[in-house]
Amino acid sequence: MITTIAFDIYGTLIDPNEVNTSIEKFTGLKAGDFMEVWRNKQLEYSFRRGLMKDYVPFPVCTLNALEFADTYFETQLTDADKKELMEVWKKLPAYNDVKSGLKALKNGGVNIYAFSNGRKEDIKHLLEKADILDLFDGTVSVETVRSFKPDPAVYEFLAGESGSGKSHTWLVSSNPFDVIGAIKSGLKTAWLKRNPSQVFDPWGVSPDVVTDNILGLQKLIAGKTNSGVSPDNAAL
Amino acid sequence: MITTIAFDIYGTLIDPNEVNTSIEKFTGLKAGDFMEVWRNKQLEYSFRRGLMKDYVPFPVCTLNALEFADTYFETQLTDADKKELMEVWKKLPAYNDVKSGLKALKNGGVNIYAFSNGRKEDIKHLLEKADILDLFDGTVSVETVRSFKPDPAVYEFLAGESGSGKSHTWLVSSNPFDVIGAIKSGLKTAWLKRNPSQVFDPWGVSPDVVTDNILGLQKLIAGKTNSGVSPDNAAL
The missing domain is CATH 3.40.50.1000 (HAD superfamily/HAD-like)
Incomplete structure (x- = not known):
């Protein structure tokens, strides 16, 4: 077989490192911490959605996790900023x-x-x-x-x-x-x-x-x- | 009704803060970070165990998460140390x-x-x-x-x-x-x-x-x- x-x-x-580089533009020195929270929440949300039998397409987990990180770090990203960051995942x-x-x-x-x-x-x-x-x-x-x-x-x-x-x-x-x-x-x-x-x-x-x-x-x-x-x- | x-x-x-205090004895200044990783992994493990339909009693998630944090922070806890830390959760x-x-x-x-x-x-x-x-x-x-x-x-x-x-x-x-x-x-x-x-x-x-x-x-x-x-x- x-x-x-x-x-x-x-x-x-x-290689997701380029996402990190893009985050620097919005968060400066906090980029590494921001990326870690974003990625961890993205995965946590997928685990919880799976366990809850409440499926959403993965980009929704990614966007929700970005919104969490934005609130957590008080970075006040605009909708355009979030859109730009979401786009980076598509061309790594x-x-x-x-x-x-x-x-x-x-x-x-x-x-x-x-x-x-x-x-x-x-x-x-x-x-x-x-x-x-x-x-x-x-x-x-x-x-x-x-x-x-x-x-x-x-x-x-x-x-x-x-x-x-x-x-x-x-x-x-x-x-x-x-x-x-x-x-x-x-x-x-x-x-x-x-x-x-x-x-x-x-x-x-x-x-x-x-x-x-x-x-x-x-x-x-x-x-x-x-x-x-x-x-x-x-x-x- | x-x-x-x-x-x-x-x-x-x-109040789980006393766990944090006990961790200080083993990790010093890293206590806050150690506790955060321990708690986050404890919950992540429960989400993943639930999603995987691979149930274990919750203290197993807690102990596995402690072992993860110990390796991650290179704190080299002994079995006795881990037992002491696990006991703290029982009397908060x-x-x-x-x-x-x-x-x-x-x-x-x-x-x-x-x-x-x-x-x-x-x-x-x-x-x-x-x-x-x-x-x-x-x-x-x-x-x-x-x-x-x-x-x-x-x-x-x-x-x-x-x-x-x-x-x-x-x-x-x-x-x-x-x-x-x-x-x-x-x-x-x-x-x-x-x-x-x-x-x-x-x-x-x-x-x-x-x-x-x-x-x-x-x-x-x-x-x-x-x-x-x-x-x-x-x-x-």
């Missing part, structure tokens, strides 16, 4: 290792999927802008399930869409909550630890693979998979 | 307004419930230590439902247990996520804004009542309830 490797997007393939660059890493995996004979909390159209648009869309065999959005990661239903849906079954579907993410959700749902997992100081939640479970970039991923995954990934075929 | 007023515990009735004092506020509500002829993410036995023990247990008509724990706030199932369960029905059951909480969960489930709500700088999540919904202490709660609730609360009977 052919292996599917599904990638989370933000922080995993796409991929990390340096992504294009060659994905190509190597593709040459190794696996399916590559994008798997995100975002809307399908937004994901495609973002990957196209980052010039990597043509490397994917498919995109899977939680919007079909109307819930958010780490709801088991979204990982079940991914495994179904991939056609590889749970035991041959990998989730690669820089977000520990995403990795743990996939582990608990029976998928194979790789934690992409892009930030060396990031902490993996101490829940008594571990990813199959831990790495700091995509280039080394193929061999690591091949070592943990019985079929479908052949490192010898790869342009590594 | 008699009105039920269900109170959240930590931050609403019980009530806020100053709580005893007289609850008595006034009780004299006004409403049912008073404790409603918490904590285990039923732990809630009772905590309220007994704080010398307010005898003021409650009942305690409702999420452990029966095996999920966490703000899962609609836990508010449905509360309304069922209270015997007051949704339209006569109030949730009083200092936590906006709890208030929003109750609103979305059709309960009446009061946001106890104990911290003047706290931000209510901008989700387009509002509590029926906002107040900064329990003493004024009875009149506010009476103004929003057709029956069951009589401010004239109260010892206010």
Whole structure:
């Protein structure tokens, strides 16, 4: 059975640092703190919306979280400011290792999927802008399930869409909550630890693979998979 | 129909500041930051466990969050240190307004419930230590439902247990996520804004009542309830 490797997007393939740079214009020195609150609330809102069975498209979580941060930091952003900040998420660059890493995996004979909390159209648009869309065999959005990661239903849906079954579907993410959700749902997992100081939640479970970039991923995954990934075929 | 007023515990009735004081012994100046990360992760873990349908007793969320904070801040707490910090949560004092506020509500002829993410036995023990247990008509724990706030199932369960029905059951909480969960489930709500700088999540919904202490709660609730609360009977 052919292996599917599904990638989370933000922080995993796409570098969100440019959002931080844009925030500086509005908040000055507080940019780092503002970004942290915005991102944490964005995720918290998705967890709570999922738990409440009160789905909204992910950009609503992002906007509500921005409004929270604006009130919290008393930055008094105008509607135009908020619109400008929301737009930044749509045109971020991929990390340096992504294009060659994905190509190597593709040459190794696996399916590559994008798997995100975002809307399908937004994901495609973002990957196209980052010039990597043509490397994917498919995109899977939680919007079909109307819930958010780490709801088991979204990982079940991914495994179904991939056609590889749970035991041959990998989730690669820089977000520990995403990795743990996939582990608990029976998928194979790789934690992409892009930030060396990031902490993996101490829940008594571990990813199959831990790495700091995509280039080394193929061999690591091949070592943990019985079929479908052949490192010898790869342009590594 | 008699009105039920269900109170959240930590931050609403019980003052968690003493946890902060105990942390200082281990972390020094970082105590405030440590406490914030510990508390935020504790809640995040409960949201994620609820969403993942992977229930664990709430103290497991609290301990895992403490372990996360310990790694994040590199505080190298021993098992004995962690045990000491976990114990502090079991014997915290009530806020100053709580005893007289609850008595006034009780004299006004409403049912008073404790409603918490904590285990039923732990809630009772905590309220007994704080010398307010005898003021409650009942305690409702999420452990029966095996999920966490703000899962609609836990508010449905509360309304069922209270015997007051949704339209006569109030949730009083200092936590906006709890208030929003109750609103979305059709309960009446009061946001106890104990911290003047706290931000209510901008989700387009509002509590029926906002107040900064329990003493004024009875009149506010009476103004929003057709029956069951009589401010004239109260010892206010």
